[in-house]
Amino acid sequence: MKTHRFRLLVAMALLTLAVLSSRLFGGQQDDALETARLLAILLDSGRVTIAKHQDLINTPNQTDKKFTPALFEQEVQAEFQRETGIALNALEGATVPAMAKPLLAQLLRDSIGTIQSYQPVLSLPAMRYKGLIPATFGTETAARFQKFSQIYLKQTAPAHLVRNLKNKPDDYETAAFGRFGSSSSPSGKHQIISELVDGGRSARLMLPLYYEHSCLACHGEPKGERDISGYAREGGKEGDLGGAISVMIPLK
Secondary structure: OHHHHHHHHHHHHHHHHHHHHHHHHHHHHHHHHHHHHHHHHHHHHHHHHHHHOHHHHHOOOOOOOOOOHHHHHHHHHHHHHHHHOOOHHHHHHOOOOOOHHHHHHHHHHHHHHHHHHOHHHHOOOOOOOOOOOHHHHHHHHHHHHHHHHOOEEEEEOOHHHOOOHHHOOOHHHHHHHHHOOOEOOOOOOOOOEEEEEOOOOEEEEEEEEEOOHHHHHHHOOOOOOEOOOOOEOOOOOOOEEEEEEEEEEEOO
16 A cells, blocks of 8 residues: 555656656747747848948948948847847846847847958948948858857858858758748748757757848849859849748757
8 A cells, every 4th residue: 555655656746747847848948949039030130230231331432331330239229129029228127038138149249240340341442342241241140159159040041042151051951941932921021930859959940031122232133143242143033032040059
């Protein structure tokens, strides 16, 4: 009788532990997926901000661009808040996962660092292409962030659209591109892929990037003609799938 009761108590204890572990681990999974989403949106907010100022950045006869790190920070924070409702300058009181707060702050610093690194080039006269475009910003900032955070962050594209081999998609990303529509939805909303992989040991997210009008100067028609950066245009059209921001967060 005592043995049966002991076994029953052990079974109940194990069941309680399993439920608690499930809740804790499930919370971590949800937090990681939300953190990945916010990181992708923040990196894209920087890309959007660059695109808005692209004509000014490339103007050869205006050496004082006034595209300063301070201006960039102000505009990228406004773009991020417009997309998420979250104010980056008030993260401590924001309703976001605890793990997201230091990572968002770090990515913002790295984004500003990328803009700071281009300041000497922006002021050079008689130089039309300064090298600062959404694609280079995304690649360089993601590399900065990944180096110090150990969180996988990458700007990538379908293999036939990859210009920089550092952005070549891995197997997961290649498969994910096949799950996206070839064009953006009529509402213009991004169809994010957000899921657990590796038996629940990692959270992965893919935020698709569709060509906007400003992208077509480099990626549009006429196909094959060299753009300002020296690459051949892809012949893309507004709304076509052009790439994605990929995030992977390991779960401990």
